[in-house]
Amino acid sequence: GAVVSQHPSRVICKSGTSVKIECRSLDFQATTMFWYRQFPKKSLMLMATSNEGSKATYEQGVEKDKFLINHASLTLSTLTVTSAHPEDSSFYICSARDLLGADEQFFGPGTRLTVL
């Protein structure tokens, strides 16, 4: 149990386009999902906290208009990178907290975004 999936696993896009990344909790409900970004050889940095049915909470320095987060159901959150630029190239990872279980976070496999 406690599986989190992400789609796509890898995406390459042109500068200026928008990219949507999906995060799904497959076998549990998650009121809260988290989005992280990881640059090469660096640690994970929390970008935002996504609560089902409400606006996301962004960490300092993360542009909410650039990284649009939608958490429309208890099993799905999406991150849209708008007008992507090469500096947005990174590894994006989501995690989900089990609504009914212990206070644990389960991580997705990550999405590697490359902006040309």
Next chain:
Amino acid sequence: DAKTTQPTSMDCAEGRAANLPCNHSTISGNEYVYWYRQIHSQGPQYIIHGLKNNETNEMASLIITEDRKSSTLILPHATLRDTAVYYCIVRVAMTGANNLFFGTGTRLTVIP
């Protein structure tokens, strides 16, 4: 703010025990010690956590000192698939907030 200190990297021979240390001298009484690992180009994987007692599961053992200022993660028989970055995190559980802050971790390389 770094609440844990870990060595940057370690090597371990395949089949031997890997002992990964972590210092958390400012840990509070209600903070747990969590360990995650991240294999290259994958999401983090939960390993184990504990409050003050030593813990063991199918993946690893966690030894916490009596004063709780440090701990050691033990992989009893390391395999090549255990090569990863290991993160030691202290956090208060059941707060509803995200308090999983990843430091730089220890890059463990298991050598054949």
